Amino acid sequence: MVLSYLVVVIAISVVLVQCHDCKDYDLSASDQSFLMKHYLRTSRKDEGLSTGKSVASGVTYARWGRKGCPTGVDMVYTGQVGGNQYTYKGGGVTNLSLPNDPENGEPLSGTNDQIVGGQYELTSPNRPSGMKSTLTDNEVPCAVCYQRKRSTVLMIPGRKTCYKGWTFEYTGYIMSDHKDHSSKEYVCVDKDAEPVDDKNKNENGALFYGVKTNCGSLRCPPYKNAVTVHCVVCTK
Known part of the structure; x- marks a missing residue:
């Protein structure tokens, strides 16, 4: 989980550094919070891949x-x-x-x-x-x-x-x-x-x-x- 937070922080930092002269693309605090929540929500779906634990699906x-x-x-x-x-x-x-x-099919004239x-x-x-x-x-x-x-x-x-x-x-x-x-x-x-x-x-x-x-x-x-x-x- 610590690694997940670190990845998000690095990703946000990269965006901010690349756009420090682009006011239109600066991430506000609310934008950063949304990005963090979205990443954590989607990353949980891949928990089995990142942790090695099996994800039960039946x-x-x-x-x-x-x-x-x-x-x-x-x-x-x-x-x-x-x-x-x-x-x-x-x-x-x-x-x-x-x-x-x-759900039966249609008649078939062959011999197979x-x-x-x-x-x-x-x-x-x-x-x-x-x-x-x-x-x-x-x-x-x-x-x-x-x-x-x-x-x-x-x-x-x-x-x-x-x-x-x-x-x-x-x-x-x-x-x-x-x-x-x-x-x-x-x-x-x-x-x-x-x-x-x-x-x-x-x-x-x-x-x-x-x-x-x-x-x-x-x-x-x-x-x-x-x-x-x-x-x-x-x-x-």
């Missing part, structure tokens, strides 16, 4: 597999997972959190129909032991959450808990499409995953399988072979 993240957000976290919207059909070789590889109240719904594929060989056995062929919900007073969000694969200094948001399991299908991103699906609704039909859209480790190039230990991969979403 962060957003998708909570995969749930319709709502953790307690104390604002929900931006709830929706359904969308993605590319599991047999398609081109197009997008990321999953989308599609809101339940879309990429956006389909996500479905759980959690039969016993592909289901993490901590997840419900009844989710297979149900659509996958999602929620976009807003965590106030945080500036960073981090998904940590291979962990159930956050590191020291980070705030826990939710934990789950790493999931993706099957390795024999098209490439898809890894996402952290909530351990208490739920379906969009009671509809249960095998429509094979963007598929969510549990994944397991494969030791070799993956160092074991510390990892173990053929086990599910935990994940945790943390903020700071």
Whole structure:
């Protein structure tokens, strides 16, 4: 703060020295006071840059597999997972959190129909032991959450808990499409995953399988072979 005052005093002095022969541009006491207040007001906005302290503005993240957000976290919207059909070789590889109240576009005559719904594929060989056995062929919900007073969000694969200094948001399991299908991103699906609704039909859209480790190039230990991969979403 002392440095801020010093900068303002120097700036005012420079203006006065440069204009000592220019009566029309001399700064009165009230002008100097206004300049000081304006500088301090605007400089506070950049406090994080000048002091090294983080300025909390909030962060957003998708909570995969749930319709709502953790307690104390604002929900931006709830929706359904969308993605590319599991047999398609081109197009997008990321999953989308599609809101339940879309503003739909206009008809498109082409054949590039990429956006389909996500479905759980959690039969016993592909289901993490901590997840419900009844989710297979149900659509996958999602929620976009807003965590106030945080500036960073981090998904940590291979962990159930956050590191020291980070705030826990939710934990789950790493999931993706099957390795024999098209490439898809890894996402952290909530351990208490739920379906969009009671509809249960095998429509094979963007598929969510549990994944397991494969030791070799993956160092074991510390990892173990053929086990599910935990994940945790943390903020700071």
